[in-house]
Amino acid sequence: MSRLNSSISSSEPPAGLGWGDSARVLAWTLAWLAVIDVGASVAFPPPGDPKERPSALQSYFQYGRSIEDKLDRLVGRTDSETAPIAFAGWIDPPQGEGQPRTRAAGSDLMVAFYGMSFSGHVGEALKEAEPSFTIRNIAGPSAPASQVLALYEADRGRHEGDVVVLSVLDSAVAALLATNGFCRNFDGPLPYMFPRYYIGPRGLGSHEPPARSLAEFRTLWYDPEGRARVIDDIRKWDLYYTPFLFHKSLLDESTVVRLLRRALATGGRKSIEGYYLAGGRFIEGSEPVRCLQGIVDRFIVQAQADGKRPFVLMIQDGTSGSRLQAVLGPTIAGRGALGLNTDAVCPTSESANFLPDGHITHEANRRIAEAMAALLRSGPVRSASTPAANRGLPPG
Numbered sequence: 336m337s338r339l340n341s342s343i344s345s346s347e348p349p350a351g352l353g354w355g356d357s358a359r360v361l362a363w364t365l366a367w368l369a370v371i372d373v374g375a376s377v378a379f380p381p382p383g384d385p386k387e388r389p390s391a392l393q394s395y396f397q398y399g400r401s402i403e404d405k406l407d408r409l410v411g412r413t414d415s416e417t418a419p420i421a422f423a424g425w426i427d428p429p430q431g432e433g434q435p436r437t438r439a440a441g442s443d444l445m446v447a448f449y450g451m452s453f454s455g456h457v458g459e460a461l462k463e464a465e466p467s468f469t470i471r472n473i474a475g476p477s478a479p480a481s482q483v484l485a486l487y488e489a490d491r492g493r494h495e496g497d498v499v500v501l502s503v504l505d506s507a508v509a510a511l512l513a514t515n516g517f518c519r520n521f522d523g524p525l526p527y528m529f530p531r532y533y534i535g536p537r538g539l540g541s542h543e544p545p546a547r548s549l550a551e552f553r554t555l556w557y558d559p560e561g562r563a564r565v566i567d568d569i570r571k572w573d574l575y576y577t578p579f580l581f582h583k584s585l586l587d588e589s590t591v592v593r594l595l596r597r598a599l600a601t602g603g604r605k606s607i608e609g610y611y612l613a614g615g616r617f618i619e620g621s622e623p624v625r626c627l628q629g630i631v632d633r634f635i636v637q638a639q640a641d642g643k644r645p646f647v648l649m650i651q652d653g654t655s656g657s658r659l660q661a662v663l664g665p666t667i668a669g670r671g672a673l674g675l676n677t678d679a680v681c682p683t684s685e686s687a688n689f690l691p692d693g694h695i696t697h698e699a700n701r702r703i704a705e706a707m708a709a710l711l712r713s714g715p716v717r718s719a720s721t722p723a724a725n726r727g728l729p730p731g
Contacts, residue, residue: 402581406524421549426482438497446458451478473486473490475529477525479504506653512623631647
């Protein structure tokens with residue numbers, strides 16, 4: 336062979352792997368994936384005690400467990416076996432134990448807040464800004480307007496407040512398509528249930544959940560027929576229900592499947608946003624927006640019938656701007672209620688107004704509270720249908 340031919344021959348690529356070699360490579364790859372899968376589960380198991388806070392790595396590798404598995408861990412058969420978060424947010428028994436029922440001595444106004452942690456912080460700031468105000472706070476973790484309305488209605492007639500505040504959180508509008516705090520909050524399920532509101536031929540209607548209290552839920556959850564009833568109700572009424580994400584199986588022990596589940600849950604939430612959001616604005620006429628308007632209207636009518644001054648606190652978080660004002664402003668003004676959109680006081684476009692966890696800073700809450708106080712002192716405390724209608728507050 337000539338030197339040229341020899342050179343060409345030596346530059347030819349070696350023959351590819353045969354089927355047997357490819358199979359062995361695939362087998363070793365799968366074996367190592369299985370070792371990593373099992374190893375991560377063994378190294379970072381979920382805490383054995385529901386009261387124990389998981390480490391960052393435990394959370395990362397366990398986020399993707401099924402919702403059913405997470406509920407089993409959060410809600411035990413007894414209170415001592417139940418995570419603290421499971422006691423929060425339930426409609427029954429009505430909240431408010433330890434909260435003021437009447438004005439404190441020397442107080443010239445009692446304001447009852449209904450909402451979530453955001454509204455609770457505003458209530459605390461209002462007390463600091465106006466020491467003569469008595470504050471009552473009722474809240475549920477990340478509560479949507481449907482749950483907030485239910486909490487308010489459960490508390491009607493249980494106090495002598497002058498003003499009642501319905502708090503609407505922008506990021507929770509999506510939960511108007513849910514019946515509970517666990518399907519939508521896949522990473523960190525909140526074990527409570529609430530009514531699902533809808534617009535029917537006769538206006539705002541509601542579907543009651545199978546459980547309104549932790550005791551009711553626990554009784555149902557640990558009975559096979561009861562659990563089936565809860566799941567069937569969720570399947571019919573909660574848009575966030577997905578069988579693969581919800582149901583418990585041996586796949587819960589796979590790290591790879593758990594990571595896949597988490598990714599699918601995130602994608603599912605994004606797709607549901609299309610039901611009510613377009614171009615960063617709420618879609619007028621969409622089911623969640625119509626329900627939200629109906630909820631606010633019902634709250635205002637009930638508060639005025641009780642002789643109290645209704646106040647709608649529109650809390651803008653994330654980068655939502657003032658879009659709650661756009662869809663709720665006409666209802667609030669049309670009913671003669673008070674309303675405040677937080678974006679007017681602490682714009683969502685300014686990151687300094689927010690903490691790393693998404694909550695509003697103490698300084699921004701102070702400004703919101705001062706704006707609320709100015710509105711409350713600008714008009715009568717009670718509605719025009721009550722004898723005390725024309726009694727205003729002295730300027731603060």
